[in-house]
Amino acid sequence: MPLxxxxxxxxxxxxxxxxxxLVKDDISVIRRLTCQLRExxxxxxxxxxxxxxxxxxxxxxxxxxxxxVMQSGVRQYLSVHLAGDWPDAQGLFLEKMxxxxxxxxxxxxxxxxxxxxxxxxxQRPTIGFAIWRETLIDASIFREAITNNSARRGVARLAHFFxxxxxxxxxxxxxxxxxxxxPFSQTMLGELLxxxxxxxxxxxxxxxxxxxADFKNGDLIVTNWxxxxxxxxxxxxxxxxxxxxxx
Amino acid sequence: MPLxxxxxxxxxxxxxxxxxxLVKDDISVIRRLTCQLRExxxxxxxxxxxxxxxxxxxxxxxxxxxxxVMQSGVRQYLSVHLAGDWPDAQGLFLEKMxxxxxxxxxxxxxxxxxxxxxxxxxQRPTIGFAIWRETLIDASIFREAITNNSARRGVARLAHFFxxxxxxxxxxxxxxxxxxxxPFSQTMLGELLxxxxxxxxxxxxxxxxxxxADFKNGDLIVTNWxxxxxxxxxxxxxxxxxxxxxx
DNA sequence: CGGACCATTGACCATAGTCAACCGCCGTGG
DNA sequence: CCACGGCGGTTGACTATGGTCAATGGTCCG
Numbered sequence: 001m002p003l004x005x006x007x008x009x010x011x012x013x014x015x016x017x018x019x020x021x022l023v024k025d026d027i028s029v030i031r032r033l034t035c036q037l038r039e040x041x042x043x044x045x046x047x048x049x050x051x052x053x054x055x056x057x058x059x060x061x062x063x064x065x066x067x068x069v070m071q072s073g074v075r076q077y078l079s080v081h082l083a084g085d086w087p088d089a090q091g092l093f094l095e096k097m098x099x100x101x102x103x104x105x106x107x108x109x110x111x112x113x114x115x116x117x118x119x120x121x122x123q124r125p126t127i128g129f130a131i132w133r134e135t136l137i138d139a140s141i142f143r144e145a146i147t148n149n150s151a152r153r154g155v156a157r158l159a160h161f162f163x164x165x166x167x168x169x170x171x172x173x174x175x176x177x178x179x180x181x182x183p184f185s186q187t188m189l190g191e192l193l194x195x196x197x198x199x200x201x202x203x204x205x206x207x208x209x210x211x212x213a214d215f216k217n218g219d220l221i222v223t224n225w226x227x228x229x230x231x232x233x234x235x236x237x238x239x240x241x242x243x244x245x246x247x
Numbered sequence: 248m249p250l251x252x253x254x255x256x257x258x259x260x261x262x263x264x265x266x267x268x269l270v271k272d273d274i275s276v277i278r279r280l281t282c283q284l285r286e287x288x289x290x291x292x293x294x295x296x297x298x299x300x301x302x303x304x305x306x307x308x309x310x311x312x313x314x315x316v317m318q319s320g321v322r323q324y325l326s327v328h329l330a331g332d333w334p335d336a337q338g339l340f341l342e343k344m345x346x347x348x349x350x351x352x353x354x355x356x357x358x359x360x361x362x363x364x365x366x367x368x369x370q371r372p373t374i375g376f377a378i379w380r381e382t383l384i385d386a387s388i389f390r391e392a393i394t395n396n397s398a399r400r401g402v403a404r405l406a407h408f409f410x411x412x413x414x415x416x417x418x419x420x421x422x423x424x425x426x427x428x429x430p431f432s433q434t435m436l437g438e439l440l441x442x443x444x445x446x447x448x449x450x451x452x453x454x455x456x457x458x459x460a461d462f463k464n465g466d467l468i469v470t471n472w473x474x475x476x477x478x479x480x481x482x483x484x485x486x487x488x489x490x491x492x493x494x
Numbered sequence: 495c496g497g498a499c500c501a502t503t504g505a506c507c508a509t510a511g512t513c514a515a516c517c518g519c520c521g522t523g524g
Numbered sequence: 525c526c527a528c529g530g531c532g533g534t535t536g537a538c539t540a541t542g543g544t545c546a547a548t549g550g551t552c553c554g
Contacts, residue, residue, distance in 0.1 A: 050484075068394045071480050076398040078390050090387070093380035098387050098485040118376070125369045132379050133340035139382065140337070140345050142389035143325050147315045150396040150441025151323040153509075185532060194397025196511050201534065216533095233318050237297075238345040400541075432500065443543050448502065463501095 011110075012058050015084035018171070019137070019241060020130035029124050033117070035110040040064075040103035042183075046088065048100045053091035055111045059083050062107025063183060066090075066099050067191075077192035079141055080104065080165065084172050089135045092117070105183030105218065137240045144238045149194045152233065155203045157193050159232030162213050166222050167236055183218040207231075258357075259305050262331035265418070266384070266488060267377035276371050280364070282357040287311075287350035289430075293335065295347045300338035302358045306330050309354025310430060313337075313346050314438075324439035326388055327351065327412065331419050336382045339364070352430030352465065384487045391485045396441045399480065404440050405450045406479030409460050413469050414483055430465040454478075 013030060016022060022030075037060070040046060047053055049069060064087045066078040078099060081087040087101050092114060121128030141164075148160045169180035184192075190200045207213045212228050214221040222228055260277060263269060269277075284307070287293060294300055296316060311334045313325040325346060328334040335348050339361060368375030388411075395407045416427035431439075433447045440447065454460045459475050461468040469475055 066390070068390070068398075070394070070398055074398060076394040078393050090383055093376055093383055094387070094487050096484065096487075098487070099390060118372075121375070122372045125365075125372060125375065128368070128372065128375060128379075129340055129365070132375075132382070135379070135386065136337055136340055136382060139386040139389055140341070142386055142393060143313070143315070143346055146325050146389060146392045146396060147317070147323040149393060151315075151317055151321060186534095187532080197533090198512080198535090199510055202510090205534090237343065240341050240343075240345070433502095434500080444500095445502090445544080446542055449542090452502090 011060055011084050015058075015086075015172075016130045016134070020126075020133055022126060022130060026124045026126050026130075029120050029127060033112055033120060035112045038109050038111060040107045040109065042105050043102055045100055045102045046109065047091070047097055049097055051097045052095065053088060053097055053114070055113045056086065056088045056092060056117070057109035057111045059085050059087065060108045060110050063104040063181065064101055064107055064109070065104050065192075066101050068099050075191045076194070077188065079138070079145065080192075082168055082172055082174060086131070086134055086138075089131060090138065092131075092135070104188075105181075133240075140238045140240060154195075154199065155206055156232055157195070158189070158200065158203045159207065159213070159228050160234055161189075161193060161232075162207075162215070162220055162222070163229050163232045163234035164239075165220060166225070166228075167234070168239065171239075171241060178223065179219050179221050181218060182215065182220040189215075258307055258331050262305075262333075262419075263377045263381070267373075267380055269373060269377060273371045273373050273377075276367050276374060280359055280367060282359045285356050285358060287354045287356065289352050290349055292347055292349045293356065294338070294344055296344055298344045299342065300335060300344055300361070302360045303333065303335045303339060303364070304356040304358045306332050306334065307355045307357050310351040310428065311348055311354055311356070312351050312439075313348050315346050322438045323441070324435065326385070326392065327439075329415055329419055329421060333378070333381055333385075336378060337385065339378075339382070351435075352428075380487075387485045387487060401442075401446065402450045402453055403479055404442070405436070405447065406454065406460070406475050407481055408436075408440060408479075409454075409462070409467055409469070410476050410479045410481035411486075412467060413472070413475075414481070415486065418486075418488060425470065426466050426468050428465060429462065429467040436462075 013022075013027065016030075035058075038057070040062070046057060046064065059081055061083055064081045064085070066081075066087060068076045068078060070076060088097075091097055117131075121131075144164075148157055152160060165182055166175065166180055169175050174180050186200045186204070187197045190197045193200065204215055207228075210227070212224045212231065214223065228234070260269075260274065263277075282305075285304070287309070293304060293311065306328055308330055311328045311332070313328075313334060315323045315325060317323060335344075338344055364378075368378075391411070395404055399407060412429055413422065413427055416422050421427050433451070434444045437444045437447045451462055454475075457474070459471045459478065461470065475481070
């Protein structure tokens with residue numbers, strides 16, 4: 001893993017200003033944060049269940065996911081993360097990781113030591129609030145996943161997940177002509193949605209058949225967004241993408 | 248709903264110091280927070296999906312729960328909360344509630360305006376960190392719920408939930424001789440665990456049959472904790488009950 | 495006494511899991 | 525160069541888990 005130092009890229013600022021209002025002083029404190037760039041191999045763990053986190057990372061490129069490992073060894077993926085996301089902010093104030101975070105496909109991240117972050121929060125509480133909000137949005141996404149995996153079945157569950165990935169990819173400009181990257185295998189989709197590989201395959205086929213969406217070679221192709229959102233009962237409220245003032 | 252003013256009770260301090268180290272100044276700022284006591288009728292909503300939250304509440308007595316409402320009108324409960332919990336801290340920096348919060352049985356809460364809280368965080372960042380951590384623990388509980396409802400089936404799912412309630416009740420001294428309150432109906436357990444009323448009833452019977460746990464009249468009775476934890480694959484790590492220093 | 499709600503049970507059905515085989519693709523090594 | 529193995533995707537057959545429907549009984553309350 002090659003490491004090099006760099007100033008925190010605009011990726012972070014772009015993400016935070018998407019939902020929080022920051023003033024000049026906040027921005028300059030953020031710009032002063034240093035971070036190390038790290039490249040992750042496909043499926044490489046960034047941090048593991050049981051580890052004690054000292055730094056957290058922002059995704060520069062690629063995709064990452066959180067997951068639990070069951071006693072049986074089976075994985076349960078919990079959420080997926082895109083460029084600009086902060087997939088382990090959850091570990092900021094926790095002693096030990098209760099879950100792992102890995103790359104999905106090749107990814108590069110920027111890591112910032114916790115100590116530097118908490119210093120920034122003390123200087124400019126608004127920065128802390130913005131990142132706090134970031135973690136609250138994460139939590140909201142978890143809640144939606146509980147509902148999706150518990151109360152929706154089959155096609156709706158798959159459709160809802162596709163909606164989420166597609167919508168969030170759009171927010172960070174990662175959708176090109178109805179296509180966004182989703183470097184998952186069907187097996188992994190099953191481990192995310194709490195269904196078997198075979199079920200994923202069959203529900204996928206019904207989305208294909210009705211020309212709503214397709215998924216192949218690690219790409220998600222949305223042919224009928226309206227219909228997909230309807231099947232998945234998708235309402236983006238839970239992603240909380242509204243700019244408001246943090247006084 | 249009778250309202251009266253009071254100083255924030257020790258309930259909050261007890262909760263925060265359970266997992267965060269606070270110094271004298273922090274504590275006195277917390278003691279200066281004012282709050283309104285509010286009594287909630289059984290099943291009364293404290294705040295609803297779509298509302299804009301201006302205050303948040305700490306549970307003084309009783310139980311509360313978060314839930315989503317599906318398009319079909321069906322409820323999906325997301326998490327349950329006990330005395331000392333902060334069931335809507337999730338709304339602290341969010342524009343609109345993406346879920347509702349209601350009382351489970353009779354409950355009383357203490358509400359604190361958001362503005363007063365953010366002021367406290369600016370004065371004493373450590374207080375913010377402690378409450379931030381509180382919300383991160385919530386998120387961890389959500390993650391566990393994803394895994395529970397997606398990757399465990401039947402009895403294990405029910406057993407895991409019982410473990411969580413029993414364990415958390417123990418932390419705040421609400422277990423008496425193997426019994427703790429859980430004022431749910433079997434229908435509600437189903438809406439929490441993503442299974443039908445009938446399944447809940449049947450899985451409950453198998454826990455009864457093997458003398459592991461029982462559930463009746465709104466009470467959870469644990470007769471064999473060891474076995475229950477084994478069936479539910481319960482590992483309390485995700486509750487993050489470790490005191491550590493927040494510098 | 496009647497109604498509402500909750501728990502329980504049986505019968506039946508639907509969804510989804512398991513198992514197994516097969517295909518195509520790709521990368522490795524003989 | 526080609527054979528082979530591994531992996532991901534697809535399919536069929538069978539099974540199991542759990543959902544739906546419906547009826548019953550108990551308890552509490554008006």
